[in-house]
Amino acid sequence: MTLSPIFEVVAETASEIRSSLAGRRTYEDGVNPSGETQLEADVYADRLLEERLCSLSSVGKYASEERDAAVGDGEGYTVAVDPLDGSSNVKSNNAMGTIVGVYEESLPTTGRSLVGAGYVLYGPLTTMVVADDGVTEYVIEDGEPTAVREDLSIPADPVVYGFGGRKPDWPAPFASYAETVATELKLRYGGAMIGDVNQVLTYGGIFAYPALDTHPDGKLRLLFEGAPIAHIINAAGGSSSDGSQSLLDVEITDLHQRVPVHVGNTSYIDRLEETLAE
Numbered sequence: 382m383t384l385s386p387i388f389e390v391v392a393e394t395a396s397e398i399r400s401s402l403a404g405r406r407t408y409e410d411g412v413n414p415s416g417e418t419q420l421e422a423d424v425y426a427d428r429l430l431e432e433r434l435c436s437l438s439s440v441g442k443y444a445s446e447e448r449d450a451a452v453g454d455g456e457g458y459t460v461a462v463d464p465l466d467g468s469s470n471v472k473s474n475n476a477m478g479t480i481v482g483v484y485e486e487s488l489p490t491t492g493r494s495l496v497g498a499g500y501v502l503y504g505p506l507t508t509m510v511v512a513d514d515g516v517t518e519y520v521i522e523d524g525e526p527t528a529v530r531e532d533l534s535i536p537a538d539p540v541v542y543g544f545g546g547r548k549p550d551w552p553a554p555f556a557s558y559a560e561t562v563a564t565e566l567k568l569r570y571g572g573a574m575i576g577d578v579n580q581v582l583t584y585g586g587i588f589a590y591p592a593l594d595t596h597p598d599g600k601l602r603l604l605f606e607g608a609p610i611a612h613i614i615n616a617a618g619g620s621s622s623d624g625s626q627s628l629l630d631v632e633i634t635d636l637h638q639r640v641p642v643h644v645g646n647t648s649y650i651d652r653l654e655e656t657l658a659e
């Protein structure tokens with residue numbers, strides 16, 4: 382089944398999400414299933430994407446970081462969405478994203494069940510990167526995606542890195558790895574995974590939100606963030622890891638399960654796993 386209608390809808394909806402942001406920077410009363418406060422923009426983006434994606438005949442179920450459980454009972458793919466990744470950046474007007482994973486099995490399931498994944502980056506331009514047959518970058522204008530880079534692959538000569546979490550909370554092996562990486566690559570960290578991952582895909586390097594001493598599973602969600610991004614980075618010739626195995630192989634029991642995330646050039650991911658295993 383072609384994934385094109387799904388990503389056409391995502392592109393169309395992204396333009397609306399973007400133009401709605403200005404009036405939706407305040408917080409709602411509720412928290413999402415991960416205990417994070419929700420912005421009006423999170424709730425709006427989630428509702429719009431659910432309505433649009435569920436109206437497609439290829440989509441059977443819709444799950445989102447903003448909801449306790451999946452909705453929909455039709456035949457077809459299960460889409461797992463982070464409607465506004467890095468939404469706290471709306472306050473400081475920095476980059477944000479939308480992430481979409483297309484799973485062929487019901488959730489929770491591992492990333493190996495992904496048949497495609499994509500993300501929208503709300504930066505100076507609105508762009509969308511989709512891993513379907515190869516990895517393609519689109520520029521979105523007025524809801525219309527135009528392909529600008531096809532067969533994207535992660536550059537062989539890595540340039541940038543970005544690691545989340547406070548340094549004092551990094552476990553010693555990760556801190557030692559980070560110290561070496563800092564002597565080799567340039568720091569680029571913006572606080573929205575999509576913005577940071579897109580830099581890695583563009584320039585080569587590594588992004589991580591690692592395990593923390595205070596939070597051994599890190600901060601990011603496996604189904605909505607880690608696995609879809611791992612699928613895209615893999616399709617672009619890079620690798621992912623939870624510290625010891627590909628993010629696509631991590632066993633999952635809970636829809637909102639968190640996971641330490643490391644993605645980028647394979648050489649950096651291999652070295653990370655070696656350092657963490659020492």
Ligand code: F6P
Nearest residue numbers: 466467468545546572573574575
């Ligand atoms: O989804 C959570 C998120 O906003 C990611 O997009 C981002 O990588 C991370 O949190 C940033 O966290 P911190 O504010 O701790 O740097």
